[in-house]
Amino acid sequence: MTVYTSPYPAVPVPDDEYSPNAPAFIDAASGKTISRSEWRDLTLSLAWGMRHELPKLGGVAITRGDVVMVFSPNSIAWPVVLFAGIAAGLRMTLANSSYTARELEHQWTDSGAKVVFVHPALLPVVLEMFKHLDVDLTAARRKIVVLDWPFREPGLGDFLRLDDLLGKGALKDEEKFPGELANETVLVCYSSGTTGKPKGVMTTHRNLTALMGMVDTVYPRDGTSQVMLGALPFYHIFGAIKLLHFPFTRGMPTVVMQKFDPVDACKWIEKYRVSDMLVVPPMCLIFTHHPAVGQYNLKSLKFLLSGAAPLGAPLVNALAKRLKSVGTNIIVSQGYGLTETSPTSHMLPVHDAMRKIGSIGPLLPNLEARLVNDDVDDAAVGQPGELWLRGPSIMKGYLNNVEATTNAITPDGWFKTGDVAVIDEDGYYAIVDRRKELIKYKGFQVPPAELESVLLQHPDIVDVAVIGVVSEEEATELPRAYVVSKNGLAPHETKAFGESVQEWIKPRVARHKFLRGGVVVVDVIPKSAAGKILRRELRERAKAEGVA
Numbered sequence: 001m002t003v004y005t006s007p008y009p010a011v012p013v014p015d016d017e018y019s020p021n022a023p024a025f026i027d028a029a030s031g032k033t034i035s036r037s038e039w040r041d042l043t044l045s046l047a048w049g050m051r052h053e054l055p056k057l058g059g060v061a062i063t064r065g066d067v068v069m070v071f072s073p074n075s076i077a078w079p080v081v082l083f084a085g086i087a088a089g090l091r092m093t094l095a096n097s098s099y100t101a102r103e104l105e106h107q108w109t110d111s112g113a114k115v116v117f118v119h120p121a122l123l124p125v126v127l128e129m130f131k132h133l134d135v136d137l138t139a140a141r142r143k144i145v146v147l148d149w150p151f152r153e154p155g156l157g158d159f160l161r162l163d164d165l166l167g168k169g170a171l172k173d174e175e176k177f178p179g180e181l182a183n184e185t186v187l188v189c190y191s192s193g194t195t196g197k198p199k200g201v202m203t204t205h206r207n208l209t210a211l212m213g214m215v216d217t218v219y220p221r222d223g224t225s226q227v228m229l230g231a232l233p234f235y236h237i238f239g240a241i242k243l244l245h246f247p248f249t250r251g252m253p254t255v256v257m258q259k260f261d262p263v264d265a266c267k268w269i270e271k272y273r274v275s276d277m278l279v280v281p282p283m284c285l286i287f288t289h290h291p292a293v294g295q296y297n298l299k300s301l302k303f304l305l306s307g308a309a310p311l312g313a314p315l316v317n318a319l320a321k322r323l324k325s326v327g328t329n330i331i332v333s334q335g336y337g338l339t340e341t342s343p344t345s346h347m348l349p350v351h352d353a354m355r356k357i358g359s360i361g362p363l364l365p366n367l368e369a370r371l372v373n374d375d376v377d378d379a380a381v382g383q384p385g386e387l388w389l390r391g392p393s394i395m396k397g398y399l400n401n402v403e404a405t406t407n408a409i410t411p412d413g414w415f416k417t418g419d420v421a422v423i424d425e426d427g428y429y430a431i432v433d434r435r436k437e438l439i440k441y442k443g444f445q446v447p448p449a450e451l452e453s454v455l456l457q458h459p460d461i462v463d464v465a466v467i468g469v470v471s472e473e474e475a476t477e478l479p480r481a482y483v484v485s486k487n488g489l490a491p492h493e494t495k496a497f498g499e500s501v502q503e504w505i506k507p508r509v510a511r512h513k514f515l516r517g518g519v520v521v522v523d524v525i526p527k528s529a530a531g532k533i534l535r536r537e538l539r540e541r542a543k544a545e546g547v548a
Ligand code: 4UU
Pocket: 191, 237, 238, 242, 306, 307, 308, 309, 310, 311, 334, 335, 336, 337, 338, 339, 340, 343, 344, 347, 360, 417, 418, 419, 431, 434, 440, 443, 444, 445
């Protein structure tokens, strides 16, 4: 008898994992679990509540196409709210949970959001925002739903609560996005793109369904992926898609951490036998030396996927060595993407992860790429060029911002990433530089233009430019400001002034935008004839100052 076998490795038969009773989301700290079918029921119930119960309870009425904001650290309420909103035909805008009231106000106003679903701990920030906007408390109450589910919080007064919207009905029709409707926007995450302030990225239903299949082709298929650790924030596209959407398509539960902490992460890896973890490079760095790695049983851990910032070969090697020394059989891979690409466009396949260290892998299926030089022409073979991407996972455009959309996407559909890449002889890409203004602090976007406009409100600052400098110790970039002071300062006064500016900005911006790279007083900001800041010159200067 001759038996021919498939050249592909065996894949698990989905029956077990995809059972309706299998866990979909687990709250790490309490163990509270939502099964796949409970998730569906809760989602359709809340979708009904959003569309039909909210006005009856005194909230504003929301209808298909309206923008609704989620402002919360990670919790198991997140997947329910997000998917309910999508099912209800709403556009969900996800706000960074460390935002100040002013930062939130930009996103609220720019997106035209009608209602905010807010974690109880962040309610004061929302109330402060409404105060700035001259919305009185009675009117504000109509726009606020407090996420006190599944855990009740006492002392919230008479705000609307998530619980009030649940259990009153179930949405039946709205959740379908057939035909043309697939191009409706479902997510509006914020990104500064290549320049300026954060803009709303219109991610469509079709963008997301396309992306699920694209990622599926490169994600481990050998049965090792069983449980995902949800340590990255859900409001960032990396977490929203790769922790809340993708694991579900593989029958993998996500263990939800309110925020990343290395000891807790190790504890939950042991307790929940976590196999997969999505990380950013600074988290990799922590795991290379943190004692908790040796104190818990991490043997279940099989696959780490880093993204959102460059992951270099030395760090991958150090991390793999450490994790192997505690008995794991770990593979460290890297993905690349942008909010505008929904997000993943590149990922190192498992079998190549440890062979092609430092690379972001080949282009995912369904995408086309170009590398473009300064003359907007193809870069020569083997030479670096700006990465342009085209395909079904590219955003529809920036919300209410035709100019930014036109600058970002060419008439024939090429999206300009602002990142500079090279392709090797195997078709694997590496990111070698960034052409856009963006700074990344631990994977979070820090738009220089935004910090510059805040700094210009300082009474003693007349001009400013912000750049990113690299910190090897923390595996990240740090925002560094060059400022021109209104009062000519004596050399011995500049250091103290710089430090006072670092303190001054703290109550005004989210933590990831603090000027950790320092503040330097200069006589003049280098600018082109057209008045554009010459950031390259400042980067050279920072190098000369010994910090880049
Ligand atoms: C060098 O950070 C993101 C998305 C990250 C992501 C998502 C899914 C990574 C892997 C994955 O599977 O989005 P944004 O919009 O916050 O920031 C986008 C920018 C890019 O333009 C690039 O400059 O973040 C930087 N970036 C990277 N840089 C993202 N990933 C990488 C990377 N190497 N691997």
